[in-house]
Amino acid sequence: MTNTFFKLKSIIIFCVIGSILILSCGDRGEMRPINEISQFVDALPNEVIYPADNPYSLEKEELGRLLFWDPVLSGTQEVACATCHHPDKGYADGLTFSRGVGATGLGTNRIGGMQTTRNAHTVINTAFNGMNIQGQYNPVLAPMFWDNRATSLEEQAGLPLLSKEEMRGSDIAEEDLMPLILDRLNAIPDYQAKFNAAFGTSVITQDLLLKAIATFERSLIATNSPFDEYMRGDENALSRRELDGLNTFIAVGCADCHSGPMFSDYELHVVGVPDNITPVDRGATNDFDFRTPTLRNVALTAPYMHNGSLRTLEDVLDFYEDVSEGGRRGNNNINANLDQNDLDEEIRDLRLNGNQIDDIISFLETLNDRDFDKTIPSSLPSGLPVGGNIQ
Ligand code: HEC
Ligand code: HEC
Numbered sequence: 001m002t003n004t005f006f007k008l009k010s011i012i013i014f015c016v017i018g019s020i021l022i023l024s025c026g027d028r029g030e031m032r033p034i035n036e037i038s039q040f041v042d043a044l045p046n047e048v049i050y051p052a053d054n055p056y057s058l059e060k061e062e063l064g065r066l067l068f069w070d071p072v073l074s075g076t077q078e079v080a081c082a083t084c085h086h087p088d089k090g091y092a093d094g095l096t097f098s099r100g101v102g103a104t105g106l107g108t109n110r111i112g113g114m115q116t117t118r119n120a121h122t123v124i125n126t127a128f129n130g131m132n133i134q135g136q137y138n139p140v141l142a143p144m145f146w147d148n149r150a151t152s153l154e155e156q157a158g159l160p161l162l163s164k165e166e167m168r169g170s171d172i173a174e175e176d177l178m179p180l181i182l183d184r185l186n187a188i189p190d191y192q193a194k195f196n197a198a199f200g201t202s203v204i205t206q207d208l209l210l211k212a213i214a215t216f217e218r219s220l221i222a223t224n225s226p227f228d229e230y231m232r233g234d235e236n237a238l239s240r241r242e243l244d245g246l247n248t249f250i251a252v253g254c255a256d257c258h259s260g261p262m263f264s265d266y267e268l269h270v271v272g273v274p275d276n277i278t279p280v281d282r283g284a285t286n287d288f289d290f291r292t293p294t295l296r297n298v299a300l301t302a303p304y305m306h307n308g309s310l311r312t313l314e315d316v317l318d319f320y321e322d323v324s325e326g327g328r329r330g331n332n333n334i335n336a337n338l339d340q341n342d343l344d345e346e347i348r349d350l351r352l353n354g355n356q357i358d359d360i361i362s363f364l365e366t367l368n369d370r371d372f373d374k375t376i377p378s379s380l381p382s383g384l385p386v387g388g389n390i391q
Helices: 002-027 058-069 153-162 164-168 174-186 189-199 206-218 226-231 240-252 313-323 354-365
Strands: none
Touching: 058 189, 058 206, 153 164, 153 174, 153 206, 174 189, 174 206, 189 206, 240 354, 313 354
Protein backbone atom coordinates (compact mmCIF):
# COMPACT_ATOMS: atom_id res chain seq x y z
CA MET A 1 0.00 0.00 0.00
CA THR A 2 2.64 2.49 1.17
CA ASN A 3 4.84 1.16 -1.59
CA THR A 4 2.29 1.91 -4.31
CA PHE A 5 1.72 5.33 -2.72
CA PHE A 6 5.44 6.15 -2.90
CA LYS A 7 5.66 4.87 -6.45
CA LEU A 8 2.71 7.04 -7.41
CA LYS A 9 4.25 10.02 -5.63
CA SER A 10 7.59 9.54 -7.40
CA ILE A 11 5.85 9.24 -10.74
CA ILE A 12 3.96 12.48 -10.08
CA ILE A 13 7.12 14.32 -8.94
CA PHE A 14 8.99 12.93 -11.93
CA CYS A 15 6.27 14.15 -14.29
CA VAL A 16 6.09 17.59 -12.71
CA ILE A 17 9.88 18.11 -12.79
CA GLY A 18 9.99 16.62 -16.27
CA SER A 19 7.39 18.99 -17.65
CA ILE A 20 9.05 21.98 -16.01
CA LEU A 21 12.32 20.97 -17.66
CA ILE A 22 10.69 20.39 -21.05
CA LEU A 23 8.77 23.65 -20.85
CA SER A 24 11.77 25.70 -19.84
CA CYS A 25 13.93 24.02 -22.45
CA GLY A 26 11.34 24.82 -25.08
CA ASP A 27 11.18 28.38 -23.83
CA ARG A 28 14.90 29.03 -23.89
CA GLY A 29 15.72 26.45 -26.52
CA GLU A 30 18.00 28.47 -28.76
CA MET A 31 19.50 30.77 -26.11
CA ARG A 32 23.27 30.69 -26.12
CA PRO A 33 24.99 30.27 -22.74
CA ILE A 34 27.00 33.26 -21.52
CA ASN A 35 30.37 31.61 -22.16
CA GLU A 36 29.35 31.17 -25.80
CA ILE A 37 28.02 34.74 -26.17
CA SER A 38 31.29 36.08 -24.80
CA GLN A 39 33.14 34.63 -27.76
CA PHE A 40 31.30 37.26 -29.83
CA VAL A 41 30.46 40.17 -27.53
CA ASP A 42 31.10 40.77 -23.85
CA ALA A 43 30.78 43.04 -20.81
CA LEU A 44 33.20 45.96 -20.40
CA PRO A 45 35.65 46.08 -17.49
CA ASN A 46 35.03 48.82 -14.89
CA GLU A 47 38.67 49.89 -14.88
CA VAL A 48 40.60 51.78 -17.56
CA ILE A 49 44.22 51.20 -18.59
CA TYR A 50 46.26 54.43 -18.65
CA PRO A 51 49.40 54.90 -20.78
CA ALA A 52 52.65 54.48 -18.81
CA ASP A 53 53.66 58.06 -19.61
CA ASN A 54 50.26 59.53 -18.68
CA PRO A 55 49.03 57.90 -15.47
CA TYR A 56 45.76 58.90 -13.80
CA SER A 57 45.45 61.61 -11.18
CA LEU A 58 42.34 63.44 -9.99
CA GLU A 59 44.06 66.82 -10.53
CA LYS A 60 44.74 65.89 -14.15
CA GLU A 61 41.19 64.66 -14.74
CA GLU A 62 39.67 67.86 -13.32
CA LEU A 63 42.09 70.05 -15.29
CA GLY A 64 41.24 68.08 -18.44
CA ARG A 65 37.53 68.65 -17.81
CA LEU A 66 38.04 72.45 -17.68
CA LEU A 67 40.09 72.37 -20.89
CA PHE A 68 37.47 70.19 -22.60
CA TRP A 69 34.82 72.82 -21.85
CA ASP A 70 36.97 75.88 -22.51
CA PRO A 71 36.62 77.74 -25.85
CA VAL A 72 40.00 79.34 -25.12
CA LEU A 73 41.39 76.38 -27.11
CA SER A 74 39.78 77.56 -30.35
CA GLY A 75 41.19 80.19 -32.68
CA THR A 76 38.17 82.44 -32.23
CA GLN A 77 37.60 81.51 -28.54
CA GLU A 78 34.03 80.36 -29.19
CA VAL A 79 34.25 76.59 -29.74
CA ALA A 80 35.15 74.01 -27.10
CA CYS A 81 35.44 70.24 -27.38
CA ALA A 82 32.15 70.09 -25.45
CA THR A 83 30.43 72.18 -28.14
CA CYS A 84 30.32 69.01 -30.26
CA HIS A 85 30.68 66.42 -27.50
CA HIS A 86 28.02 67.46 -25.00
CA PRO A 87 26.65 65.28 -22.16
CA ASP A 88 23.06 66.19 -23.12
CA LYS A 89 23.76 64.64 -26.52
CA GLY A 90 25.53 61.51 -25.24
CA TYR A 91 28.88 63.34 -25.64
CA ALA A 92 28.20 63.66 -29.39
CA ASP A 93 26.12 66.49 -30.93
CA GLY A 94 23.07 64.94 -32.57
CA LEU A 95 23.84 66.62 -35.90
CA THR A 96 24.35 65.04 -39.31
CA PHE A 97 27.59 67.04 -39.68
CA SER A 98 29.06 69.01 -36.77
CA ARG A 99 29.21 72.80 -36.81
CA GLY A 100 32.32 74.47 -35.44
CA VAL A 101 33.74 77.96 -35.83
CA GLY A 102 31.15 80.71 -36.31
CA ALA A 103 28.12 78.63 -35.36
CA THR A 104 25.84 79.16 -32.36
CA GLY A 105 23.56 76.88 -30.36
CA LEU A 106 23.72 73.27 -29.21
CA GLY A 107 22.80 70.06 -30.99
CA THR A 108 20.12 70.31 -33.65
CA ASN A 109 19.58 73.96 -32.66
CA ARG A 110 23.12 74.77 -33.73
CA ILE A 111 23.13 77.00 -36.82
CA GLY A 112 25.47 78.94 -39.08
CA GLY A 113 29.26 78.79 -39.12
CA MET A 114 31.51 76.16 -40.63
CA GLN A 115 30.47 72.55 -41.10
CA THR A 116 32.59 69.41 -40.78
CA THR A 117 32.35 66.65 -43.36
CA ARG A 118 31.72 63.82 -40.91
CA ASN A 119 29.35 62.91 -38.10
CA ALA A 120 30.73 63.31 -34.55
CA HIS A 121 31.46 60.21 -32.47
CA THR A 122 30.64 60.00 -28.81
CA VAL A 123 33.63 60.41 -26.50
CA ILE A 124 32.10 58.02 -23.92
CA ASN A 125 34.13 54.80 -23.63
CA THR A 126 36.78 55.96 -26.12
CA ALA A 127 39.13 54.98 -23.26
CA PHE A 128 38.51 51.43 -24.53
CA ASN A 129 39.01 52.09 -28.28
CA GLY A 130 40.92 49.26 -29.91
CA MET A 131 39.76 46.60 -27.43
CA ASN A 132 39.72 43.10 -28.98
CA ILE A 133 37.40 40.16 -28.30
CA GLN A 134 39.58 39.05 -25.37
CA GLY A 135 39.23 42.49 -23.81
CA GLN A 136 42.86 43.48 -24.47
CA TYR A 137 43.89 46.91 -25.70
CA ASN A 138 46.78 49.34 -25.64
CA PRO A 139 45.77 52.98 -24.98
CA VAL A 140 48.86 54.21 -26.84
CA LEU A 141 47.73 52.47 -30.04
CA ALA A 142 43.98 53.09 -29.67
CA PRO A 143 42.50 53.85 -33.13
CA MET A 144 40.58 57.13 -33.47
CA PHE A 145 38.18 58.62 -36.07
CA TRP A 146 36.02 57.05 -38.79
CA ASP A 147 39.17 56.25 -40.77
CA ASN A 148 41.46 55.28 -37.85
CA ARG A 149 43.83 58.09 -38.84
CA ALA A 150 44.97 58.89 -35.29
CA THR A 151 46.15 56.60 -32.49
CA SER A 152 45.59 57.37 -28.78
CA LEU A 153 43.39 59.99 -27.17
CA GLU A 154 46.50 62.13 -26.65
CA GLU A 155 47.25 62.33 -30.39
CA GLN A 156 43.56 62.73 -31.27
CA ALA A 157 43.04 65.71 -28.93
CA GLY A 158 45.49 67.85 -30.92
CA LEU A 159 43.65 67.46 -34.21
CA PRO A 160 40.28 69.24 -33.72
CA LEU A 161 42.24 72.31 -32.58
CA LEU A 162 44.00 72.46 -35.95
CA SER A 163 40.92 71.72 -38.03
CA LYS A 164 39.76 74.91 -39.72
CA GLU A 165 36.06 74.02 -39.48
CA GLU A 166 36.13 72.61 -35.96
CA MET A 167 38.22 75.00 -33.83
CA ARG A 168 40.93 76.92 -35.71
CA GLY A 169 38.91 79.15 -38.05
CA SER A 170 40.22 80.67 -41.28
CA ASP A 171 42.14 83.62 -39.83
CA ILE A 172 44.94 81.73 -38.08
CA ALA A 173 47.50 79.59 -39.93
CA GLU A 174 47.82 75.98 -38.78
CA GLU A 175 51.38 76.44 -37.52
CA ASP A 176 50.41 79.52 -35.52
CA LEU A 177 47.53 77.96 -33.63
CA MET A 178 49.27 75.89 -30.94
CA PRO A 179 51.74 78.66 -29.97
CA LEU A 180 48.78 81.06 -29.72
CA ILE A 181 46.81 78.73 -27.45
CA LEU A 182 49.84 78.01 -25.25
CA ASP A 183 50.48 81.76 -24.91
CA ARG A 184 46.89 82.28 -23.84
CA LEU A 185 46.98 79.44 -21.30
CA ASN A 186 50.35 80.48 -19.87
CA ALA A 187 48.92 83.95 -19.22
CA ILE A 188 46.12 82.57 -16.98
CA PRO A 189 47.42 82.09 -13.39
CA ASP A 190 44.61 79.69 -12.48
CA TYR A 191 45.60 77.33 -15.32
CA GLN A 192 49.28 77.63 -14.36
CA ALA A 193 48.42 76.57 -10.81
CA LYS A 194 46.26 73.68 -12.02
CA PHE A 195 48.97 72.41 -14.44
CA ASN A 196 51.41 72.63 -11.56
CA ALA A 197 49.14 70.53 -9.35
CA ALA A 198 48.64 67.97 -12.14
CA PHE A 199 52.14 67.76 -13.64
CA GLY A 200 54.50 69.48 -11.20
CA THR A 201 55.27 72.35 -13.59
CA SER A 202 53.43 75.55 -14.38
CA VAL A 203 55.00 75.81 -17.84
CA ILE A 204 52.12 74.74 -20.07
CA THR A 205 53.20 72.78 -23.17
CA GLN A 206 51.31 71.05 -25.96
CA ASP A 207 52.27 67.66 -24.53
CA LEU A 208 50.79 68.45 -21.10
CA LEU A 209 47.67 70.08 -22.58
CA LEU A 210 46.86 66.97 -24.62
CA LYS A 211 47.67 64.63 -21.72
CA ALA A 212 45.23 66.47 -19.45
CA ILE A 213 42.40 66.35 -22.02
CA ALA A 214 43.01 62.63 -22.67
CA THR A 215 42.95 61.87 -18.93
CA PHE A 216 39.56 63.55 -18.61
CA GLU A 217 38.23 61.61 -21.62
CA ARG A 218 39.39 58.33 -20.04
CA SER A 219 37.12 59.11 -17.09
CA LEU A 220 34.04 59.21 -19.34
CA ILE A 221 33.09 55.56 -19.19
CA ALA A 222 29.71 53.83 -19.02
CA THR A 223 30.15 50.15 -18.23
CA ASN A 224 26.93 49.10 -16.50
CA SER A 225 24.37 48.70 -19.26
CA PRO A 226 21.70 45.99 -18.85
CA PHE A 227 23.77 43.91 -21.30
CA ASP A 228 26.85 44.22 -19.04
CA GLU A 229 24.79 43.19 -16.01
CA TYR A 230 23.48 40.16 -17.88
CA MET A 231 26.97 39.08 -18.92
CA ARG A 232 28.11 39.48 -15.31
CA GLY A 233 25.46 37.00 -14.19
CA ASP A 234 22.21 38.90 -13.60
CA GLU A 235 19.82 36.69 -15.56
CA ASN A 236 16.96 39.14 -15.15
CA ALA A 237 18.82 42.08 -16.66
CA LEU A 238 17.50 41.32 -20.16
CA SER A 239 13.93 40.52 -21.19
CA ARG A 240 13.07 37.53 -23.34
CA ARG A 241 12.72 39.79 -26.35
CA GLU A 242 16.08 41.49 -25.73
CA LEU A 243 17.70 38.06 -25.43
CA ASP A 244 16.12 37.05 -28.72
CA GLY A 245 17.60 40.23 -30.19
CA LEU A 246 21.04 39.38 -28.81
CA ASN A 247 20.78 35.89 -30.27
CA THR A 248 19.72 37.26 -33.63
CA PHE A 249 22.44 39.93 -33.58
CA ILE A 250 24.99 37.10 -33.37
CA ALA A 251 23.16 34.67 -35.67
CA VAL A 252 22.68 37.00 -38.66
CA GLY A 253 26.31 38.18 -38.53
CA CYS A 254 26.27 41.65 -36.92
CA ALA A 255 28.87 40.44 -34.42
CA ASP A 256 31.27 39.56 -37.26
CA CYS A 257 32.25 43.24 -37.15
CA HIS A 258 30.50 44.66 -34.06
CA SER A 259 32.45 42.31 -31.80
CA GLY A 260 34.07 42.25 -28.37
CA PRO A 261 33.12 44.36 -25.34
CA MET A 262 33.02 47.55 -27.45
CA PHE A 263 30.93 45.99 -30.23
CA SER A 264 33.62 46.99 -32.73
CA ASP A 265 36.52 45.15 -34.34
CA TYR A 266 38.10 48.60 -34.99
CA GLU A 267 38.71 47.47 -38.59
CA LEU A 268 37.82 49.29 -41.82
CA HIS A 269 34.92 47.89 -43.85
CA VAL A 270 33.06 48.72 -47.03
CA VAL A 271 29.44 48.86 -45.95
CA GLY A 272 28.19 50.98 -48.86
CA VAL A 273 26.35 53.85 -47.15
CA PRO A 274 25.15 56.29 -49.87
CA ASP A 275 26.80 59.73 -50.11
CA ASN A 276 25.19 62.97 -48.96
CA ILE A 277 28.05 65.41 -49.58
CA THR A 278 30.27 66.73 -52.40
CA PRO A 279 33.04 65.92 -52.95
CA VAL A 280 32.15 62.36 -52.00
CA ASP A 281 33.82 60.91 -48.91
CA ARG A 282 35.99 58.01 -50.11
CA GLY A 283 36.86 56.81 -46.63
CA ALA A 284 40.20 55.66 -45.25
CA THR A 285 41.88 54.11 -48.32
CA ASN A 286 39.76 55.54 -51.15
CA ASP A 287 37.58 52.41 -51.19
CA PHE A 288 34.69 53.93 -49.23
CA ASP A 289 35.94 52.08 -46.18
CA PHE A 290 35.14 53.23 -42.66
CA ARG A 291 35.85 51.94 -39.19
CA THR A 292 33.23 49.87 -37.42
CA PRO A 293 31.74 52.21 -34.79
CA THR A 294 30.99 51.07 -31.25
CA LEU A 295 27.33 50.28 -30.57
CA ARG A 296 27.56 51.25 -26.91
CA ASN A 297 25.07 54.00 -26.05
CA VAL A 298 24.13 53.92 -29.72
CA ALA A 299 20.48 54.82 -29.05
CA LEU A 300 21.70 58.14 -27.57
CA THR A 301 23.83 59.25 -30.53
CA ALA A 302 21.63 59.48 -33.63
CA PRO A 303 21.99 60.24 -36.51
CA TYR A 304 24.13 57.35 -37.71
CA MET A 305 27.02 56.39 -39.98
CA HIS A 306 30.14 58.41 -40.89
CA ASN A 307 27.93 60.92 -42.69
CA GLY A 308 24.99 60.97 -40.30
CA SER A 309 22.74 60.05 -43.21
CA LEU A 310 20.58 57.49 -41.36
CA ARG A 311 18.31 59.06 -38.80
CA THR A 312 17.16 56.14 -36.66
CA LEU A 313 18.21 52.61 -35.73
CA GLU A 314 15.28 51.39 -37.85
CA ASP A 315 16.82 53.21 -40.82
CA VAL A 316 20.18 51.51 -40.15
CA LEU A 317 18.60 48.06 -39.96
CA ASP A 318 16.47 48.69 -43.07
CA PHE A 319 19.64 49.74 -44.86
CA TYR A 320 21.41 46.51 -43.87
CA GLU A 321 18.43 44.46 -44.94
CA ASP A 322 18.42 46.18 -48.32
CA VAL A 323 22.13 45.89 -49.10
CA SER A 324 22.64 42.30 -47.96
CA GLU A 325 22.17 39.61 -50.54
CA GLY A 326 18.95 38.59 -48.90
CA GLY A 327 17.80 42.19 -49.32
CA ARG A 328 14.97 43.50 -51.42
CA ARG A 329 16.55 46.39 -53.25
CA GLY A 330 20.20 45.33 -53.57
CA ASN A 331 22.20 47.74 -55.68
CA ASN A 332 19.63 50.54 -55.61
CA ASN A 333 20.35 51.32 -52.01
CA ILE A 334 24.17 51.18 -52.15
CA ASN A 335 26.58 54.09 -52.52
CA ALA A 336 26.41 55.08 -56.20
CA ASN A 337 30.17 54.51 -56.62
CA LEU A 338 29.95 50.90 -55.51
CA ASP A 339 28.51 47.65 -56.74
CA GLN A 340 27.18 44.99 -54.38
CA ASN A 341 30.34 42.93 -55.09
CA ASP A 342 32.48 45.77 -53.71
CA LEU A 343 30.89 45.44 -50.28
CA ASP A 344 32.54 43.44 -47.52
CA GLU A 345 31.61 39.80 -47.59
CA GLU A 346 30.20 40.05 -44.06
CA ILE A 347 27.70 42.64 -45.30
CA ARG A 348 26.64 40.58 -48.28
CA ASP A 349 26.34 37.55 -46.01
CA LEU A 350 23.93 39.21 -43.57
CA ARG A 351 20.73 37.18 -43.41
CA LEU A 352 18.33 39.69 -42.02
CA ASN A 353 14.57 39.69 -42.38
CA GLY A 354 12.01 42.29 -41.37
CA ASN A 355 10.79 40.22 -38.37
CA GLN A 356 14.20 40.21 -36.74
CA ILE A 357 14.70 43.96 -36.93
CA ASP A 358 12.55 44.91 -33.93
CA ASP A 359 14.23 42.31 -31.72
CA ILE A 360 17.70 43.53 -32.73
CA ILE A 361 16.72 47.13 -31.96
CA SER A 362 15.38 46.10 -28.52
CA PHE A 363 18.72 44.46 -27.90
CA LEU A 364 20.69 47.52 -29.07
CA GLU A 365 18.78 49.57 -26.47
CA THR A 366 20.25 47.33 -23.75
CA LEU A 367 23.70 48.69 -24.62
CA ASN A 368 22.77 52.05 -23.14
CA ASP A 369 24.14 53.11 -19.80
CA ARG A 370 22.87 56.62 -19.15
CA ASP A 371 24.71 56.83 -15.85
CA PHE A 372 27.83 58.55 -17.21
CA ASP A 373 29.51 61.68 -15.82
CA LYS A 374 27.48 64.69 -17.00
CA THR A 375 29.22 67.33 -14.90
CA ILE A 376 29.34 70.79 -16.48
CA PRO A 377 31.88 73.16 -14.89
CA SER A 378 30.22 76.25 -13.39
CA SER A 379 32.97 78.55 -14.68
CA LEU A 380 36.32 78.38 -16.48
CA PRO A 381 39.80 79.76 -15.65
CA SER A 382 39.63 81.76 -18.92
CA GLY A 383 36.37 83.42 -17.85
CA LEU A 384 34.89 82.53 -21.26
CA PRO A 385 31.38 81.01 -21.66
CA VAL A 386 31.39 77.34 -20.56
CA GLY A 387 31.23 75.14 -23.68
CA GLY A 388 31.52 78.08 -26.09
CA ASN A 389 28.66 79.63 -28.09
CA ILE A 390 26.09 76.97 -27.24
CA GLN A 391 23.35 79.14 -25.75
C1 HEC B 1 33.04 71.17 -34.45
C2 HEC B 1 32.76 69.99 -33.72
C3 HEC B 1 33.86 69.26 -32.97
C4 HEC B 1 34.70 69.78 -32.04
C5 HEC B 1 34.83 71.22 -31.58
C6 HEC B 1 35.47 68.68 -31.54
N1 HEC B 1 35.08 67.51 -32.15
FE1 HEC B 1 35.69 65.65 -31.69
N2 HEC B 1 34.77 64.94 -33.33
C7 HEC B 1 34.00 65.68 -34.20
C8 HEC B 1 33.78 64.95 -35.41
C9 HEC B 1 32.98 65.42 -36.61
C10 HEC B 1 34.45 63.71 -35.26
C11 HEC B 1 34.58 62.60 -36.31
C12 HEC B 1 35.68 63.05 -37.29
C13 HEC B 1 36.25 61.94 -38.12
O1 HEC B 1 36.15 60.78 -37.74
O2 HEC B 1 36.84 62.22 -39.16
C14 HEC B 1 35.04 63.73 -33.93
C15 HEC B 1 35.75 62.67 -33.37
C16 HEC B 1 36.30 62.71 -32.09
C17 HEC B 1 36.91 61.58 -31.42
C18 HEC B 1 37.07 60.18 -32.00
C19 HEC B 1 36.27 59.11 -31.28
C20 HEC B 1 36.45 57.75 -31.89
O3 HEC B 1 35.83 56.82 -31.39
O4 HEC B 1 37.21 57.58 -32.85
C21 HEC B 1 37.36 62.03 -30.20
C22 HEC B 1 38.06 61.21 -29.12
C23 HEC B 1 37.06 63.43 -30.13
N3 HEC B 1 36.39 63.81 -31.28
C24 HEC B 1 37.44 64.28 -29.09
C25 HEC B 1 37.45 65.68 -29.21
C26 HEC B 1 38.23 66.58 -28.38
C27 HEC B 1 39.13 66.15 -27.24
C28 HEC B 1 37.97 67.85 -28.81
C29 HEC B 1 38.57 69.14 -28.32
C30 HEC B 1 40.00 69.24 -28.33
C31 HEC B 1 37.02 67.72 -29.91
N4 HEC B 1 36.77 66.40 -30.16
C32 HEC B 1 36.47 68.80 -30.59
C33 HEC B 1 33.52 66.95 -33.93
C34 HEC B 1 34.13 67.83 -33.05
C1 HEC C 1 31.22 44.24 -42.41
C2 HEC C 1 31.18 44.65 -41.02
C3 HEC C 1 29.82 45.00 -40.43
C4 HEC C 1 28.71 44.19 -40.25
C5 HEC C 1 28.54 42.75 -40.63
C6 HEC C 1 27.72 45.04 -39.61
N1 HEC C 1 28.21 46.29 -39.41
FE1 HEC C 1 27.22 47.83 -38.57
N2 HEC C 1 28.71 49.09 -39.13
C7 HEC C 1 29.88 48.72 -39.74
C8 HEC C 1 30.58 49.91 -40.22
C9 HEC C 1 31.93 49.93 -40.93
C10 HEC C 1 29.75 50.99 -39.90
C11 HEC C 1 30.00 52.46 -40.29
C12 HEC C 1 29.66 52.62 -41.76
C13 HEC C 1 29.77 54.04 -42.26
O1 HEC C 1 29.79 54.96 -41.47
O2 HEC C 1 29.81 54.25 -43.48
C14 HEC C 1 28.61 50.45 -39.19
C15 HEC C 1 27.58 51.21 -38.63
C16 HEC C 1 26.56 50.70 -37.84
C17 HEC C 1 25.66 51.47 -37.03
C18 HEC C 1 25.70 52.98 -36.86
C19 HEC C 1 26.44 53.36 -35.60
C20 HEC C 1 26.80 54.81 -35.50
O3 HEC C 1 27.18 55.24 -34.40
O4 HEC C 1 26.73 55.54 -36.50
C21 HEC C 1 24.79 50.59 -36.43
C22 HEC C 1 23.66 50.93 -35.47
C23 HEC C 1 25.16 49.26 -36.86
N3 HEC C 1 26.24 49.35 -37.73
C24 HEC C 1 24.52 48.09 -36.49
C25 HEC C 1 24.74 46.88 -37.12
C26 HEC C 1 23.85 45.74 -37.02
C27 HEC C 1 22.61 45.67 -36.15
C28 HEC C 1 24.37 44.76 -37.84
C29 HEC C 1 23.77 43.43 -38.18
C30 HEC C 1 22.49 43.48 -38.85
C31 HEC C 1 25.60 45.30 -38.42
N4 HEC C 1 25.77 46.58 -37.97
C32 HEC C 1 26.44 44.60 -39.27
C33 HEC C 1 30.34 47.42 -39.90
C34 HEC C 1 29.48 46.32 -39.90
